[in-house]
Amino acid sequence: MKPCDVAVVGAGMVGAALALALAREGFEVAVIEPRAPKPWNAQDEIDLRVVALAPSSVELFTRLNVWHEIAAARASAYRRMRVWDALAPGKLDFDAADEGRAALGWIVENRLIQWMLWQALQRDARITLHCPATVVATEATAERRTLTLDDGSIIHAKLTVAADGADSALRAMSGIITHDRDYGQRAIVAHVATQRAHESTAWQRFLPGATIAFLPLADGRSSIVWSVPEAESVRVLALDDDAFCAELGTALDFRLGRVIATTPRASFPLRLKLAQRYLAPRFALIGDAAHAVHPLAGQGVNLGLRDVEELRNVLVEARDAKRDFAVESVLRRYERRRRSDNTLSAQAFDAIQRVFGSDAMPVAALRGAGLSVVDKIGPLKLAFARHAAGRA
Ligand SMILES: Cc1cc2nc3c(=O)[nH]c(=O)nc-3n(C[C@H](O)[C@H](O)[C@H](O)COP(=O)(O)OP(=O)(O)OC[C@H]3O[C@@H](n4cnc5c(N)ncnc54)[C@H](O)[C@@H]3O)c2cc1C
Structure with missing residues (x-):
């Protein structure tokens, strides 16, 4: 089989967005996915799995030409956010108007996003879809990574990216361990x-x-x-x-x-699941395969889509400079930038979960004060809002 530039394993929201982003930049991409998403119909009941998409994620989907279709199908803008505590009087209010924005974010069904991305993958001539298929073996040489699929086909790619979710099989095959907390x-x-x-x-x-x-x-x-x-x-x-x-x-x-x-x-x-490294030879992790976080801040897929932006930028820059884009020195920049942001975010959600997950009175007093303090200090609140909007 003709070698491709990048093999993306897993076409969930993050993997599909990466495949599209790279194909739009001229890379030849192979996508391996075991299950095609079910077609989405406007008459269908709203699916139970929804995500709150931050403006940064919507900007990415807009650049990939899929946001217009998603928004036209079914998306709900939220303009305010009210956070308060049952144990203490503190509160935290966010308004899109304070930020000069039309919305703080959009609530969208996972299945709708996946379906629109899937259709865009099918339309792109630079993308080869392998579905249904899974990877049964992987091996790296100095020049490329080889993937053997369960249907017997073999893919040679300069770079393989695992976007196969929190229980990533590719991550395990590459010997990358995770720091876990149930x-x-x-x-x-x-x-x-x-x-x-x-x-x-x-x-x-x-x-x-x-x-x-x-x-x-x-x-x-x-x-x-x-x-x-x-x-x-x-x-x-x-x-x-x-x-x-x-x-x-x-x-x-x-x-x-x-x-x-x-x-x-x-x-x-x-569960919290943080990969200890994002890289192996000619291999990178992205999305939940790299970092699965607590949903209390509604940031999981937004962090994954920020990985997409960073990895795309790093690969394009190296390719445009006529360098091998899949060597460790290039990929290291992606890992450095995204691992620190993802780990800091995960730790922040973890700290919130620990403080607010406790009903001990001294902690309760602290937690109420915390929310009030943040709400009263303009710059701090703005920093929170910026982070939630994906612009921190
Ligand atoms: C209750 C709940 C609420 C949430 N709310 C929010 C929210 O409001 N905002 C937000 O940003 N995030 C939220 N999240 C997190 C968000 O759902 C995830 O971060 C996001 O789905 C991760 O996307 P992904 O593409 O990285 O992985 P996944 O969605 O897990 O996709 C992985 C893909 O890989 C495929 N795959 C699996 N195994 C293999 C294999 N062996 N080979 C090839 N492919 C494989 C799968 O079929 C799938 O298509 C929430 C999570 C939960 C549990």
């Missing part, structure tokens, strides 16, 4: 109807040992993410719908009135 929590998700309108606002309340977020959906409902300890999740998942709605209303302190209807629920285990 939060002992599950995120319960559902879409709910509330008595009061969501006002295009993302609502988040810290509870003793738990966090509840209501994210505004385009149809007037809210998508909830309720992170609770494992044992509590078993109880909450077993509640009937009426009891679940009643507990949700209480958890948000009735800020949107009573919760009056819910979809079926799903839940996800919450």
Whole structure:
């Protein structure tokens, strides 16, 4: 088979965005993915998995020519964010208007993003899709990396990028270990109807040992993410719908009135997983394969899409300077920049989770003061908002 420039393993939101970004820059790209996304239809019920996309992610999707289609299909802008605490009086408010922006971010279904990216991959002549396929073996020489797929085909690529998610098989095959922490929590998700309108606002309340977020959906409902300890999740998942709605209303302190209807629920285990290195010979990690973080700040895919921007920039710069773009000295720049940002972000979410995950009184006093202090100090608050917008 003709060698390609870059093989991207995994066509989730991050891998598909990288493949497109590189193809648009003239690289020949092979994409290996075991499962094509299911076609998205406007008549479909809003999928339970949604993400809050930061403006930086939307800017990337706009440059890749997929944002217009996503926004036209179904995306919900949120203009405000209200964060407060059940144990202390502190609060944190963000307004897009304070930042001179139309929106703080957009709530979009994962499946819709994946479907639009997948169609763009199929249309791009510089991209060869291998699907359904997985990598069964990989080997690097000085010049390239060879991937053997389960259908028997062989791919030779100057660079292989693993974007195959938090449980990355390629990361394991490359001998890269991760620093892991099990939060002992599950995120319960559902879409709910509330008595009061969501006002295009993302609502988040810290509870003793738990966090509840209501994210505004385009149809007037809210998508909830309720992170609770494992044992509590078993109880909450077993509640009937009426009891679940009643507990949700209480958890948000009735800020949107009573919760009056819910979809079926799903839940996800919450873990921190940070790769100790992002590189191996002719190999790099990106997205959740490099860093899976707690969803309380809604930043997982936004960090991954920032990896895409950085890796693309580093590869293009080296190629334009007529250098081998897949050698360690080039890739090291990507790793240095992204690993520090991702690790700092993960540690910040981790610290928030530790402080707000505790119901001990001295910590509770500290946590309330923390939110109030941040809200009162303009530059600090702006720094928080900038970070959330992906421009820190
Ligand atoms: C409850 C919850 C809420 C969240 N909310 C937000 C939010 O609001 N904002 C946000 O930014 N992030 C959020 N996240 C995180 C976000 O969902 C992830 O960061 C994001 O999905 C990671 O994208 P990815 O493309 O790196 O990996 P994945 O989405 O895991 O995609 C991996 C891809 O690789 C493929 N694959 C798997 N194994 C193989 C293999 N062996 N070979 C080849 N391909 C393979 C998969 O089929 C898939 O297509 C949330 C996460 C959870 C659990």
